[in-house]
Amino acid sequence: MSPPTRRSPRSRPSPEAAEPNGTFDAATRQQIDAVVAALHELYPDADCELAWETPLDLLIATILSAQSTDARVNQVTRDLFSRYRTASDYADADVAELEEEIRSTGFYRQKAKNLIGAGEILRDRFAGEVPRTIDELTEVPGAARKTANVVLGTAYGIPSGFVVDTHVKRLAHRLGLSAETRPEKIESDLMARIPRDEWIFAAHALIWHGRRVCHARRPQCGDCGLADHCPRNGL
Known part of the structure; x- marks a missing residue:
């Protein structure tokens, strides 16, 4: 049998998201928009890398x-x-x-x-x-x-929230999208800062970037397509 193909299409407290554009100054809004735009350019096909059919x-x-x-x-x-x-x-x-x-x-x-x-x-x-x-x-x-x-x-295809794994946590810190340490707090920040219709894509794209470029110990800053938007460029 060939491997399954990939398709994309609160009883517990959940993070509360602000309005999609948040309450940030113009410079912050511009930086966030630039990061999302760069992710689209770098990883237009970003998706979950788990194999599945149903x-x-x-x-x-x-x-x-x-x-x-x-x-x-x-x-x-x-x-x-x-x-x-x-x-x-x-x-x-x-x-x-x-x-x-x-x-x-x-x-x-x-x-x-x-x-x-x-x-x-x-x-x-x-x-x-x-x-x-x-x-x-x-x-x-x-x-x-x-x-x-x-x-x-x-x-x-339901943007219920923002996936926060170890890669998203690391990139959220390095890109200045969140200073929080708890996943639910990081998720809340990302939901407030990134437009809702980008949550699914942006999470996958950040995971891809973390796996391929922005590694935990030796990030490849010289080859990073987000370097111009990263406060930690060069660490």
Whole structure:
């Protein structure tokens, strides 16, 4: 079976976004707009790099991606998705077998419990479908706010929030988009500073840039297409 292709299309407190253009001075607004424009030029096709065909696939892959890499998860899900096609398949899975199938993604015991629990709640409460609201989706075991934002944005095109992973956190600091340290606070800043219709793209593009150029230890500032807009250029 060939690898799945990618498609793009609050019971817990959520960050509150300001109006899309925020309450910033003209210089700050111009800098933010310039960053977003540069991201479009650099990464016009930026998208989630997890392989998936259905919203369920993407949910499972995103749960597995915690403390793992997309490349590793894609290796695992190539076979996993051929065996588990529905929420009921995960709900009825043998935990020991599932643990072995996902072992290489790390934290496999907890992840196996989460996948089975996810299958159960999707089957029993949502007729086997992945819900389209962040309140409902964050009730799924293993699906915290970041996971929910990935699934809603990538599978359904719903800008429920701004995905904040380790790359987005690092770039938000370096680009001066947020001085916060907690993911939910960083998300709130990004939601306030970046127009809502750019949230999905900008998150993917920042992740791509973090993986390819703006590395944690040795950022390639000399080859960075955002250097002219970065207060930390050259570190």
